[in-house]
Amino acid sequence: DFATGSQSMFQNPSVKFASINIAELDAIKQGAVAILGDAKLSLIELSAAVAGYKVPSEWATKIKSGVTIWAKQLADAINPELLFDKKTLPDSPVTNAVITQGQLIGLMNETAKSGDVIIAAAGGAPGDIQKAWDATNGKFVHLEFGFSCMGYEIPAGIGVRLATPDQAKRVLVFIGDGTFVMAPTELVTAAQEGINMTVVVSENHGYQVIRRLQMWRVGNHFGNEFRYRQEGPSVAEAGEAKGAAPRLEGDYLDIDIVKMSEGMGATAIYATTPAEIRKALEDARNIKGPVVIVVPTIQHANLPASNVWWDVAPAEVSTQPWVAAIRKDYEEGLSTQRWHA
Numbered sequence: 001d002f003a004t005g006s007q008s009m010f011q012n013p014s015v016k017f018a019s020i021n022i023a024e025l026d027a028i029k030q031g032a033v034a035i036l037g038d039a040k041l042s043l044i045e046l047s048a049a050v051a052g053y054k055v056p057s058e059w060a061t062k063i064k065s066g067v068t069i070w071a072k073q074l075a076d077a078i079n080p081e082l083l084f085d086k087k088t089l090p091d092s093p094v095t096n097a098v099i100t101q102g103q104l105i106g107l108m109n110e111t112a113k114s115g116d117v118i119i120a121a122a123g124g125a126p127g128d129i130q131k132a133w134d135a136t137n138g139k140f141v142h143l144e145f146g147f148s149c150m151g152y153e154i155p156a157g158i159g160v161r162l163a164t165p166d167q168a169k170r171v172l173v174f175i176g177d178g179t180f181v182m183a184p185t186e187l188v189t190a191a192q193e194g195i196n197m198t199v200v201v202s203e204n205h206g207y208q209v210i211r212r213l214q215m216w217r218v219g220n221h222f223g224n225e226f227r228y229r230q231e232g233p234s235v236a237e238a239g240e241a242k243g244a245a246p247r248l249e250g251d252y253l254d255i256d257i258v259k260m261s262e263g264m265g266a267t268a269i270y271a272t273t274p275a276e277i278r279k280a281l282e283d284a285r286n287i288k289g290p291v292v293i294v295v296p297t298i299q300h301a302n303l304p305a306s307n308v309w310w311d312v313a314p315a316e317v318s319t320q321p322w323v324a325a326i327r328k329d330y331e332e333g334l335s336t337q338r339w340h341a
Contacts, residue, residue, distance in 0.1 A: 001310075001311070002127075002145065002310075004030065005308040005309050005310060006309065006310050006311035006333075006337060007030070007311075007337045007338060007339070007340070008308070008309045008311075008333060008336040008337050008338075009308060010338075010340065011336070011338070015340055016032075016033060016340060017030045017031070017032035017033065017340050018032060018033045018035060018046075019032035019033070019034055019035065020035045020037060020039050020042045020043070021034070021035075021036065022036065022037070022038065023036075024036055030340050031339050031340040031341025032340065032341075070304075073304045074131065074132060074303075074304070077100075077102045077103075077132070077303050077304055078102045078103055078105055078106030078109070078132050078303075079103065079106060080099055080103040080104075080106050080107050080110075080274040080277075081274065082103075083098075084098075084099070084100050084103070084298055084301055092225075092299060092300065093205075093227070093250075093251050093252050095205070095252065095296055095298075095299070096272060096296055097203075097204075097272070097296035097297050097298045097299070098272060098273060098296075098298075099273075099274065099277075099295070099297060099298065100297055100298045100301040100302075101124060101125075101128060101202045101204065101297045101298075101301070101302075101303075102128060102132060102301075102302075102303045103274075103297075104200070104202055104277065104295055104297055105128055105129065105132045105133065105174075106132070107274060107277045107278060107281070108172065108174070108200060108281065109132070109133060109134050109139075110278070111278060111281045111282065112134075112139050112170070112172070113139075113168075113169075113170070114137055114138030114139065115138055115139075115140075115164075115166065115168065115169035115170075116139050116140070116169055116170040116171075116172060117139075117140040117141070117142055117160050117164065117169070117170070117171055117172065118133060118139075118140070118141055118142070118172045118173075118174055119142045119143075119153050119156050119157050119160060119171070119172065119173045119174065120141075120142075120143055120144075120153060120173075120174045120175070121143065121144035121145070121148060121149050121150070121152040121153050121156070121175075121179075122144075122148045122149060122150040122151075122152070122153070122175075122176075122179050123148070123150070123175070123176045123178055123179055123207065123208070123209045123210075124176065124202075124208060124209040124212075124302075125174050125175060125176060125179075125202070126143045126144070126145045126148065127209070128303055129141060129143065129174065130143065130145070131303050131304075132303060142156065142160060144156065150178070150179045150182050150183060151179065151182060151183030153173045153174070153175050153179065153199075154173055154175075154183070154184070154185075154186040154187060154190065154199060155186045155189075156173070157171050157172075157173040157190070157195075157197040157199070158186060158189060158190055158193070158195050158197070160197075161195050161196060161197050162195075167196055170197075170198060170284075170285060171196070171197040171198070172197070172198050172200065173197060173198065173199040173200070174200050174202070175199065175200075175201055175202070176201070176202045176203075176204060176207075176208070177201055177202070177203045177204065177205065177206070177226070177255065177257060178206055178207040178208075180201050180257055180260075181226075181255065184260065184261070184264060185264075187199070187261060187264040187265065187266050187290055187292070188264045188265055190265075190266070190289065190290040191264065191265025191266055191289055191290055192265070194288065194289055195289065195290060196287075196288060196289065196290075197290055197291070198281070198284040198285075198290075198291045198292075198293065199261075199266070199290060199291065199292045199293070200281075200293045200295065201257055201292060201293065201294045201295065202295060202297045203257065203294055203295060203296045203297060204296075204297045204298070204299040205225055205226050205227070205252045205253075205299055206224050206225035206226045206227075206299075207224040207225075208224070208225070208299055208300065210224045211224040211225060211300075212300075212302065213312065216312075216326075217312045217313070217314045217326060217330075218314060218315070218323070218326070219320065219322040219323055219326060222248070223248055225248070225252070225299075226252055226253040226255060227248050227249060227250050227251065227252055227253065228248070228250035228251055228252075228253060229247070229248050229250060230247055230248075230249055230250045231250075257292070257294045258270050258292070258294055261292035261294075265289070265290070266289065266290040266291060266292045267284075267287050267289065267290070267291045267292070268291075268292045268293075268294065269283070269284070269291065269292070269293045269294070270293075270294050271293055271294070271295055272295070272296055277293070277295055280293045281293065309333035309336065310333075311333070311334070311337070312330075313330060314326040314327045314330055315327065
């Protein structure tokens with residue numbers, strides 16, 4: 001669904017998908033030409049079958065042009081030395097964050113070495129890693145993106161470390177504070193088993209990718225940031241008076257992930273500036289057991305968008321004019337969907 005823009009991206013009528021899978025029901029998705037088999041063996045066979053094939057030069061030129069444009073946008077977005085103007089963001093509580101999540105990925109990329117593995121699964125992390133991570137020169141990426149499974153990342157880090165006995169190769173788990181609060185439990189297991197891995201927490205005060213989705217498809221957001229309720233009558237009192245209760249738009253909660261991590265047996269480091277983050281990432285390589293690096297990141301600051309349509313339906317009936325506009329945009333997108341068989 002992500003890769004095809006909910007079946008809307010590939011408009012050429014000649015487009016066909018070939019899918020390799022050990023399960024027939026998955027192999028035939030998207031109307032694909034199904035190849036039932038082991039992924040590695042199937043790719044070896046396919047590589048031999050298309051040996052010598054080249055894409056048309058016109059298409060190659062178009063791809064090169066697109067890559068050049070994107071490379072410039074990405075380089076600017078992840079450069080940790082560029083100051084991000086907080087004034088361009090929606091009104092929200094002031095934090096001590098000085099870098100964006102994209103810039104944090106840039107720093108992790110900068111300090112990564114051949115053989116290192118980064119793991120992500122839920123929230124904004126896997127999409128941002130897919131956009132921004134440089135997987136060349138022996139650096140690996142492990143994404144659970146099919147279900148965006150919150151809580152997958154830390155146990156996956158344990159598994160990757162067990163499968164990677166060379167301790168010089170870093171196992172790097174990248175999560176948001178939302179995922180950490182939801183499922184930090186396996187840090188205890190990692191400490192118990194002496195698992196060497198580094199968990200980097202992007203502290204942006206909530207489930208910001210879902211807030212972004214709400215704004216995109218509803219025009220309002222609700223309950224996805226770790227914020228106190230504003231002062232006013234209680235929810236029960238407001239209900240009895242048939243009035244509106246104060247919204248969850250107060251200051252951010254002071255959730256101390258450093259103390260939480262230490263309480264579960266991990267070494268914890270709080271790093272704010274690019275220099276502090278670089279040092280923390282380097283120091284973590286020489287610390288036994290799990291290390292959690294907490295980095296405050298500027299909320300609502302996103303990497304460049306793909307502008308690809310996605311099948312997430314807004315309300316069909318609403319008294320709010322902006323919802324009607326969002327619905328119209330959604331229905332126009334529906335008309336671009338196609339079957340690829």
